[in-house]
Amino acid sequence: MNLDYLQRILTSRVYDVAIETPLQPAARLSDRLGNEVFFKREDLQPIFSFKLRGAYNRMAHMTPEERACGVITASAGNHAQGVAFSGQQLGLRTVIVMPVTTPEIKVNACRARGAEVLLFGDSYSDAEAHAYTLQAELGLTFIHPYDDPLVIAGQGTIGLELSQQMRADSYRVFVPIGGGGLIAGIAVFLKSLNPKIQIIGVEPDDSDAMFQSVRAGKRVSLAQVGIFVDGVAVRRVGAHTFDLVCQYVDEIVRVTTDEVCAAIKDVFDDTRAIQEPAGALAVAGLKRYVAERGLRDEKLIALTCGANVNFGRLRHVAERAEIGEQREALLAVTIPERPGSFKRFCRDLGRQNITEFNYRYAPRPDAHIFVGVELAHPAERASVVARLTTQGYEVLDLTGNELAIIHLRHLVGGRAPEATNERLFSFEFPERPGALLQFLESLDESWNISLFHYRNHGSAHGRVLAGIQVPDEALPRFRNSLSRLGYRHQDESDNPAYRVFLV
16 A cells, blocks of 8 residues: 555645546446446546646645746646646746647637747657756746656545545446556555456557556657547656556556547547547547456446547547447449449448448449448448458458548549659648648659648648659658658558559
8 A cells, every 4th residue: 555645645635626526327338338337527627637636736735935936847738738727726937838739729728827838849749858948947847747746646536536436346447548647646546445446547559658668567668659649649658657557557458549539429429528539548448348358247437538629620530430439341342344333232232331432433444442331230341341252342341441541532533544653651740830841842843742632630740641753763862851851651652542542
């Protein structure tokens, strides 16, 4: 039992500003999963996130000398809003360094609380380094988003509330993991009271710094992190949080982007509240855990921990939710290029509902169509593919193909046989003015752009697909240009979806 943390949690100052959030039954999800599912509604806090608890508790315990100087932090999201809110309540000078790519809604929310917001760099790492430089220059106190005992204790008050709201002898609690402050605080409190309670962390499969660290037995730094679940996109977890997770957390589950999108829909169906991706992460992990272990009739709690989502991002979430729920199959199917082929295909497909159909005529013997098919249950996908294959169709299952889901479904039929030496690359552009111009200026004028597709998903980075005509002899120089540009990118030239629809 960690008495120091128990004392810090029990003496936390969070209720000066935070509320005790309800533990809400999730009736629809419970029926579907065959378990009693509850949501711990941290999205109902004044800043729509649990981050207020830890930030305020740390700042409320500052010395008079520290208060006189003020505070500084680096954040692109909810921690920034927690520090800004706390600074306003405590009357402190508050400086927040945010990446230039931070959505305007979050920048304005912090400024509305009286914080001095400085935009610096394209990533959190850039902003954090600048914040530490300013801290040394200005004598401010740095408020860490997760790796501080008082921040951890503030988040641990959620565990205190759960111990009073859920009276069962044993249950499982699913908690999202970014830097680890939230799960560390909850786990140390609940496990110290009752070791029978299971604490299960949840991370995105492309931002799993805690999972990798626990497996390695030491903190590791990820080379890169995914951008969709941006609220937990941390390259390296905290030292305090890592030690507590190793000691008190039972398991860590990893989930996909599509599973998170499906979980956002699940929470909406039960509460009519819309979570940000990190806010629904624990629900996605709970669902996967139940499916993998076949749990029945157990009590399961998931933290819905944040609702600061840009409205424009919901389009992307809606597109991916059905795939995450495995209720839609995306297929590339080859059919004869002649009248009546589409009608025959629909007949052969049977009573399956077509959710999407993309096709464009090309003077070839065969046509390649992009088809979305609604599924009654996940296992039906394999039977649909098998049935079409038996009927003589060539079928390529693209349900898990990122390139097809993000871009090619909107570009089907755009063949350009004249585009010789075309190289296809996917990019992540920072969402800031001048990013496209910087990309164009990095390319040699002799390299023609033969394809360009972009969609804004309301996050800090834009997803771009570009076809660029580069002769073989110029490839080394071309790759050096991309390396100097510094944008995350991937060569998609051999992607089977590209070979079917665009070559």
